[in-house]
Amino acid sequence: MRPVKPRLLLVAPPDSYRIAAYLKAAQSLDVELQIASRGEHSLVNEIAAGVHINLDDEQQALDKILRIAREKPFQSILAPDDYTVELAAKIAQVLKLPHNPPAAARFSRRKDLAREQLHHHNIPAPRFRRINLSENLTAQIQDFPFPCVVKPVSLSGSRGVIRANNHDEFIQACARIKNIVAPLRNEEEKTLLLVEQYIPGIEVAVEGFLNDGEFIPLALFDKPDPLEGPYFEETYYITPSRLALEQQRHIFQQVHAACLAYGLRTGPVHAELRLHNNQAWIIEVAARTIGGECAQLLKFGTGYSLEQLVIAHSLGLSLRMQPMEEAAGVLMIPTPKSGILRRVEGVLAAQKIPLIESVVISVREGYELQTLPEGSSYLGFIFARGPNPQEVEAALRQAHGLLNIVVSPLWKLGAV
Incomplete structure (x- = not known):
């Protein structure tokens, strides 16, 4: 008799770019994953065949998922995006599965409520x-x-x-x-x-897990480009960090303190902080993983994708992680201007730069590009691995310098 696969419910918006990564991770771990989403007419088979719920009608979503869970129980409930972390926490709470308190999940996705919690607990925040x-x-x-x-x-x-x-x-x-x-x-x-x-200073990002309230850091990323505004486009993430070990410990302590202030107890944590006046200031702490393709950096360091780690942790599965022996980095390719993407020249030349792992263009030719602050997606990513952070950063900058992004104007017809 074949062993029964553990069942996982992923509560996700239908346009989440993280769904594919979770499906791939679940398959690799022999986990049955079902998607709960607003997806009756989705072109993605797994969404169309999943649990169709109204993400804005909490009671309807709860009732429908509870009916399904009574017939065939789930062992874990996850949310890949800020938009659904609170709903997923409420579902898991009713099903008596491991979860963050719904109020804590809400704090993690509502910046104003998060600020109130941080100030109430005297944690440095703007x-x-x-x-x-x-x-x-x-x-x-x-x-x-x-x-x-x-x-x-x-x-x-x-x-x-x-x-x-x-x-x-x-x-x-x-x-x-x-x-x-x-x-x-x-x-x-x-x-x-x-x-x-506005808090000046160096910005860093942290990726980790909470296990029964204990914070377990996975990676600390340096952001070598200054993020001074007027918009705050992410570019380079480099790990391991070049900060002093004492500073790194202080950063992890502040992230853990923020998680406790919110009431978070379990699951993935993504945090952004700024270093100013010998203090680590919390900019954001989210109960989800890092966005975009950047999660690949964790695979370089652990041997597993970040989504594999999240699923395994939620189900209590043990994965033997390999220690990080190399530096790794990613450039989220900046969008130079809004318009229609005609082509990206120099990709093959960029891929030939030593230490470059891959150049991924996420937007297809003929599609619209939109810069920040209105834009919501990256043009693409450049990944690199090497013996140290300095060489990785240099390779990413050299590869980016070879790209020529050709964008034509977008003409929109107004009302006549």
Whole structure:
């Protein structure tokens, strides 16, 4: 008799680019994965054949998944994106499966609520203020210091994040972000903005896990390009970090403290911090994995994809990880301007640079490119591995310098 495969439910928005990676990881671990999503008409077979729920109707989603789970139980519930972490936590709570408290999941995806928790627990984080777009903006920003950073309360990937150096730039930023959040389904999340103190300094990213409240770091990434605004496009991630070990320990301690402040207990953690005045300031702590193709960097270091690690952890499976012996890095290829992508020249030359593992162009020719703060996806990625972080970074910069991204204007017809 064949052993029964463990069953995993992935609660995901239908357009999540992480779904394919989770499907591949589940197959490699011999885990049965079912997708719960808004996907009756999806062209992705696994979504179309999955559990069709209304992600904005919590009770309907819970009722439907509970009926299915009674017939054929799940052993784990996961969410790959910020949008679904709270719903997944509530489903797992009802099914009595390992989970973060739903309130903690909510803190991890709502930047304004997260800031309140951090300040309540005296964890270094930018001074902040919640802004209501339906009220007088000038009155609400009175006495708040410039420069500041204005951002939506719920979007990720630097989308809608704008630095404002004075009152006029603040008003312009709010108007621009208002258009970005207008399509959101949640009324509160398209009405409220977060304004926070601009923290200068080096920015880093952390990837790790929580296991019964204990934080287990997987990687610390240096971001060698300065992120000073007015928009905050991610570019280089390099690991292992070149920071002093004492600084690295301090960063991990601050991430763990933030997780405890939110109430997070289990699962993946992705964090962004800035180093300023000998302190690690929390910019973000999310109960999910790193975005885009960047998760491949963890495979270089552990031998497993990040999604394999997440699934194995959620099911209590043991994976023997190999120690990282090389440095690794990725460049999230910047989008030079908005328009229609005609071609990317120099890819083959870039791939021939020593230490370059691959050059991946994610956007097809003829598709629209959109720069930040409106843009929400990367043009592509360049991956490298080498003996040390310095050589990896140099190879990535050399490869990027060989690319010529040809973009033509996008002409949109207005109302006649």
